[in-house]
Amino acid sequence: MRLSDVDSSxxxxxxxxxxxxxRLRSWTYTKKRMLIIFTVFTLxxxxxxxxxxxxxxxxxxxxxxELGRPGVKFPVEDEWQPPPNWDPVYxxxxxxxxxxxxxxxxxxxxxxxxxxxxxxxAQQYIPYPRYESDEYRRRFQGLxxxxxxxxxxxxxxxxxxxxFGYSGIPNSFPDASLGSSKAIGLDQNVCFERHGRYxxxxxxxxxxxxxxxxxxxxxxxxxxxxxxxxxxxxxxENADRFNLLPRPMPxxxxxxxxxxxxxxxxxxxxxxxxxxxxxxDGFKYSTDMLRVMRSVITELCLGxxxxxxxxxxxxxxxxxxxxxxxxxxxxxxxxxxxxxxFWNMTVLWNTALWGQLYPRVPESTRNVHxxxxxxxxYLAQKHxxxxxxxxWEMDVRYTGHHYELLEALDxxxxxxxxxxxxxxxxRFYVPKFHGDYSEFTDFIQARYQDGSPERREDLSIWGPHxxxxxxITPLDDLPPFEVPTPAHDNFTWGVGEDADMITLLPMxxxxxxxxxxxxxxxNYPMNLLPAGPPRRATIITFYRISHRLLSTMHxxxxxxxxxxxxxxxxxQSVALHHGFKAVYAPHSLYxxxxxxxxxxxxxxxxxDAQRVIKAFEDMAPLxxxxxxxxxxxxxxxxxxxxxxxxxxxxxxxxxxxxRLLGYDVEGIGGETWEKQHGTFCLPPMMLHQIKDMEDxxxxxxxxxxxxxxxxxxxxFQKEKTESEKEALLAAHNAVYxxxxxx
Numbered sequence: 001m002r003l004s005d006v007d008s009s010x011x012x013x014x015x016x017x018x019x020x021x022x023r024l025r026s027w028t029y030t031k032k033r034m035l036i037i038f039t040v041f042t043l044x045x046x047x048x049x050x051x052x053x054x055x056x057x058x059x060x061x062x063x064x065x066e067l068g069r070p071g072v073k074f075p076v077e078d079e080w081q082p083p084p085n086w087d088p089v090y091x092x093x094x095x096x097x098x099x100x101x102x103x104x105x106x107x108x109x110x111x112x113x114x115x116x117x118x119x120x121x122a123q124q125y126i127p128y129p130r131y132e133s134d135e136y137r138r139r140f141q142g143l144x145x146x147x148x149x150x151x152x153x154x155x156x157x158x159x160x161x162x163x164f165g166y167s168g169i170p171n172s173f174p175d176a177s178l179g180s181s182k183a184i185g186l187d188q189n190v191c192f193e194r195h196g197r198y199x200x201x202x203x204x205x206x207x208x209x210x211x212x213x214x215x216x217x218x219x220x221x222x223x224x225x226x227x228x229x230x231x232x233x234x235x236x237e238n239a240d241r242f243n244l245l246p247r248p249m250p251x252x253x254x255x256x257x258x259x260x261x262x263x264x265x266x267x268x269x270x271x272x273x274x275x276x277x278x279x280x281d282g283f284k285y286s287t288d289m290l291r292v293m294r295s296v297i298t299e300l301c302l303g304x305x306x307x308x309x310x311x312x313x314x315x316x317x318x319x320x321x322x323x324x325x326x327x328x329x330x331x332x333x334x335x336x337x338x339x340x341x342f343w344n345m346t347v348l349w350n351t352a353l354w355g356q357l358y359p360r361v362p363e364s365t366r367n368v369h370x371x372x373x374x375x376x377x378y379l380a381q382k383h384x385x386x387x388x389x390x391x392w393e394m395d396v397r398y399t400g401h402h403y404e405l406l407e408a409l410d411x412x413x414x415x416x417x418x419x420x421x422x423x424x425x426x427r428f429y430v431p432k433f434h435g436d437y438s439e440f441t442d443f444i445q446a447r448y449q450d451g452s453p454e455r456r457e458d459l460s461i462w463g464p465h466x467x468x469x470x471x472i473t474p475l476d477d478l479p480p481f482e483v484p485t486p487a488h489d490n491f492t493w494g495v496g497e498d499a500d501m502i503t504l505l506p507m508x509x510x511x512x513x514x515x516x517x518x519x520x521x522x523n524y525p526m527n528l529l530p531a532g533p534p535r536r537a538t539i540i541t542f543y544r545i546s547h548r549l550l551s552t553m554h555x556x557x558x559x560x561x562x563x564x565x566x567x568x569x570x571x572q573s574v575a576l577h578h579g580f581k582a583v584y585a586p587h588s589l590y591x592x593x594x595x596x597x598x599x600x601x602x603x604x605x606x607x608d609a610q611r612v613i614k615a616f617e618d619m620a621p622l623x624x625x626x627x628x629x630x631x632x633x634x635x636x637x638x639x640x641x642x643x644x645x646x647x648x649x650x651x652x653x654x655x656x657x658x659r660l661l662g663y664d665v666e667g668i669g670g671e672t673w674e675k676q677h678g679t680f681c682l683p684p685m686m687l688h689q690i691k692d693m694e695d696x697x698x699x700x701x702x703x704x705x706x707x708x709x710x711x712x713x714x715x716f717q718k719e720k721t722e723s724e725k726e727a728l729l730a731a732h733n734a735v736y737x738x739x740x741x742x
Contacts, residue, residue: 105170360562
């Protein structure tokens with residue numbers, strides 16, 4: 001979800017991107033455009049004048065078998081090099097082989113490296129640990145108690161509330177172009193179709209019964225379900241497993257650490273996370289959205305015995321309504337805006353609060369787009385008894401099991417050492433280029449060590465990295481910091497430490513990019529100009545943030561002078577300044593084209609290509625990883641994500657998800673196709689963005705190429721119009737607002 005998605009009537013989304021065909025026409029430069037570029041960017045004019053018609057990329061037309069996957073055949077890439085007059089604005093991927101048929105798997109053609117399953121049967125998919133095992137009980141205090149689900153049964157006794165999956169993946173399914181879910185600990189040898197994945201959470205799914213092992217569970221009167229009550233009872237029954245005390249504010253000595261009981265001294269409490277859905281009054285809760293919310297609550301809270309707790313944070317757009325002074329009015333707005341089953345887990349807010357709670361934050365930025373984290377900080381102040389808070393966007397889908405996803409992200413990020421962490425955070429991991437993740441770590445680290453051609457160890461971030469001349473006293477105890485430089489550490493500092501922040505795209509340095517909000521920092525001293533304070537940014541705000549980091553953000557906003565940044569920069573930058581542990585988790589990101597490995601690394605990690613123009617070296621340093629002047633996160637370079645499964649403006653994710661729900665999209669999926677090939681299924685993957693998704697009907701089930709293209713174009717035009725309107729406000733607001741040094 002982009003920032004504009006929370007409140008479509010507000011303005012602030014500045015990622016303006018014209019329709020695909022308009023951009024394709026604009027990539028052949030006219031003399032008039034060249035003259036404009038020459039006038040505005042005189043220092044860069046010789047580069048643009050040297051550009052010609054983009055060349056097609058070269059690779060052989062032969063085919064090879066993918067290891068362990070006998071059905072997958074891809075072109076063998078040549079020694080790929082960018083064309084000599086390559087223009088980063090031009091979409092090189094239009095010359096790559098399309099893989100649409102490779103994403104057409106069903107449960108009838110599943111395979112692993114050693115087995116094929118022509119007639120598979122679904123199995124209960126249970127990713128939870130063995131809570132009753134001696135190993136688990138030695139590690140964690142308390143006893144696990146199975147919780148009651150929406151059908152009134154304890155989940156260990158109700159197969160109707162289970163998720164079902166199939167062993168193996170479709171034999172034609174390609175590898176991810178970027179990242180590796182397997183590397184971060186997710187099961188990639190399982191496939192989910194809609195009935196086994198979502199059948200427990202609503203009975204409106206289309207299509208026939210996929211296999212005899214998947215029953216359609218009896219539906220529930222969902223209006224009679226009180227998810228808040230189920231969650232509360234679940235936590236109460238498992239209270240001995242957790243520390244339910246409020247977490248301390250950084251630097252606050254009023255909270256005392258409670259020593260564990262003698263019989264649990266060698267065990268620890270299981271950490272807890274709040275999972276925060278974000279919506280607004282007037283948001284449309286589609287049948288698909290309702291199923292997703294029910295699945296998140298059941299799988300994350302009830303199935304785990306309360307390790308996570310789910311909230312719904314709803315913006316009330318009419319700031320004149322005195323909802324905080326009138327309980328009757330508050331309840332009326334709540335009941336009119338939210339389905340009954342979620343009433344008691346909902347927290348309402350409006351932007352009028354921020355003038356009271358954050359008076360130092362510039363008034364022009366007190367909106368959901370520029371200050372998305374103020375309501376999450378507000379929630380953390382109201383509910384301080386969690387270690388972490390997930391900002392869960394309504395247009396995110398995960399085709400696997402939600403508990404397995406969050407546990408894998410938690411475990412993998414906890415295992416990451418701090419040495420080289422910010423440098424790895426800034427880069428896409430390309431498995432076919434870098435090798436396994438340990439090789440990727442070595443590859444990045446080699447750029448910063450003594451003896452490397454670049455000798456850049458002084459640029460490696462080590463500990464707190466505050467703005468120049470603005471030393472920040474740590475507001476909380478940092479982990480042991482015993483060595484002066486990275487060279488003295490053997491990748492041990494930070495291992496076993498919880499991540500204060502988890503993102504699912506790289507944290508890039510926006511200062512050297514065309515990222516539109518790179519100037520969105522406020523109330524920092526003028527002596528930091530022209531570069532501004534050190535910053536990092538991540539597009540798509542599906543983040544996990546620790547209570548410690550949220551509280552530090554709150555204090556930075558409230559104490560003089562009221563530091564603040566745009567939403568996609570604020571948490572990462574505060575973590576950077578204070579020396580907190582932030583980690584980019586490189587989950588699998590799929591493309592509908594075959595990308596040569598060298599092309600993927602060159603384009604997505606273009607900051608490492610050292611293409612910075614000599615005349616600008618004194619003003620803008622060399623880019624790092626996904627940053628740099630030709631970064632893919634620049635507004636006119638984001639087209640590289642349009643054929644991906646994870647970005648704020650991509651149609652490929654929607655096409656895959658529609659097939660999963662039973663749509664026929666361009667001849668793949670749907671009732672006729674599934675009768676012949678079997679029910680469409682997908683391995684676990686993150687999808688974004690999925691908007692306004694309803695189940696298929698007789699009229700909507702079949703989407704030809706022309707119909708789908710028209711739908712894509714209409715969505716593009718709608719978002720373009722909103723974005724252009726929002727960009728006008730952004731151009732006025734998203735500039736730094738410096739103050740004189742104190």
